[in-house]
Amino acid sequence: MAGVSQKEIDISLVGDTLSVRGERHRDDQVDEENCYRVERNYGPFSRPLLLPSVVDADRIKAVYKNGLLEIRLSKREEAKPKPIPIEGA
Amino acid sequence: MMAIVRWDPFRDVVTLQDRMNRLFDQALSKTRAGDEEGLTASTWLPAVDIFETADSIVMKAELPGVSRENIDIQVRDNTLALKGERTFEREVKDENYLRIERSYGAFQRAFSLPTAIQQDKIKAVFKDGVLEVTMPKAEEAKPKQVKIDVK
Numbered sequence: 285m286a287g288v289s290q291k292e293i294d295i296s297l298v299g300d301t302l303s304v305r306g307e308r309h310r311d312d313q314v315d316e317e318n319c320y321r322v323e324r325n326y327g328p329f330s331r332p333l334l335l336p337s338v339v340d341a342d343r344i345k346a347v348y349k350n351g352l353l354e355i356r357l358s359k360r361e362e363a364k365p366k367p368i369p370i371e372g373a
Numbered sequence: 374m375m376a377i378v379r380w381d382p383f384r385d386v387v388t389l390q391d392r393m394n395r396l397f398d399q400a401l402s403k404t405r406a407g408d409e410e411g412l413t414a415s416t417w418l419p420a421v422d423i424f425e426t427a428d429s430i431v432m433k434a435e436l437p438g439v440s441r442e443n444i445d446i447q448v449r450d451n452t453l454a455l456k457g458e459r460t461f462e463r464e465v466k467d468e469n470y471l472r473i474e475r476s477y478g479a480f481q482r483a484f485s486l487p488t489a490i491q492q493d494k495i496k497a498v499f500k501d502g503v504l505e506v507t508m509p510k511a512e513e514a515k516p517k518q519v520k521i522d523v524k
Contacts, residue, residue, distance in 0.1 A: 286437040286502030320487060323420040324435055336471060351437030351502015 286351030287324070293348065295355060297341050304353070305330045338362070417476030421455075423484065427516060429509040430486055437502030438475070444499065446506060448492055453506070456481035488514035 285293065285306065293306040307328040335357065343358035421434045434455060436444065444457040461477040489511040497506045 286435040287433075289501075318426065319422070319424040320430075321421060321423040321484075324422050324433070325420070351435070 285329075285353055288351075290348050293353065295344075295346055295353075297339070297344060297357075300335045300339065302333045302335055302355070302357070303330065304333070304355075416478035417459075417480050418482055419455075419480055421482065421484075425487070425510075429507050430488065430490060431508070432484070432506045434482075434504045434506075435502065436499075436504050439502075441499050444504060446497055446504075448486075448490070448495060448508065451486045451489060452483055453486055453508070454481070454483045455504075455506075490514075 285308070288306050288308045292308070293304070295305075296303050305328070308324075308326050310326045338360045339357040340360045345356045347354045347356075419434050419436050421432060423430065423432045425431070432453060432455075436457070436459075439457055439459045443460065445455070447454045456479070458479045459475075459477050486508070490508040491511050494509045495506065497504065499505075
């Protein structure tokens with residue numbers, strides 16, 4: 285989300301739906317008739333994502349650096365794969 | 374090379390239709406060359422805003438996740454060429470990915486500049502994933518107020 289400031293981003297987890305919301309503001313000093321090309325998206329955005337496995341809502345970390353938002357969610361203990369040992373016959 | 378067209382209010386409608394077309398193209402075909410540029414060595418195209426102020430022409434490109442040394446900017450004969458690469462960090466094995474939407478790989482775009490610029494005074498700043506290239510206009514291209522004496 286290049287160009288979006290950190291305080292404009294809102295991340296929330298409800299059940300197993302993660303929502304990322306925010307807004308990108310236009311530069312106020314640029315008049316519209318002076319634009320040659322406008323391709324970037326401006327305005328509010330919202331992205332709900334359904335998470336596949338059961339995540340632990342208390343262990344979520346989010347880092348925003350260089351326009352890139354990285355969210356790490358930890359799986360709950362019971363959702364992690366556990367190897368089952370095979371007993372010899 | 375692309376000619377820059379003046380922005381007008383109806384462009385939004387056309388742009389929306391263009392975007393929908395592109396969305397369908399992207400969904401239906403795995404590989405697509407930039408249709409404006411013909412054959413180029415690029416797999417994705419970053420979004421770019423270009424506008425002008427009284428003194429300069431400014432281009433802003435969205436390049437989150439691209440590192441500075443992977444960006445190459447060149448201006449030659451009133452053409453601004455931007456190219457680079459977003460490398461795919463292989464920290465996760467392929468089969469553990471649930472969704473990959475971001476584009477990776479090489480990109481390349483070129484723009485014709487509408488007015489002459491001073492090439493030795495170009496500044497580029499890369500901050501928060503946005504690359505901003507400021508190109509001061511050549512003296513003769515700046516708008517000048519002409520004083521009219523009314524007699």
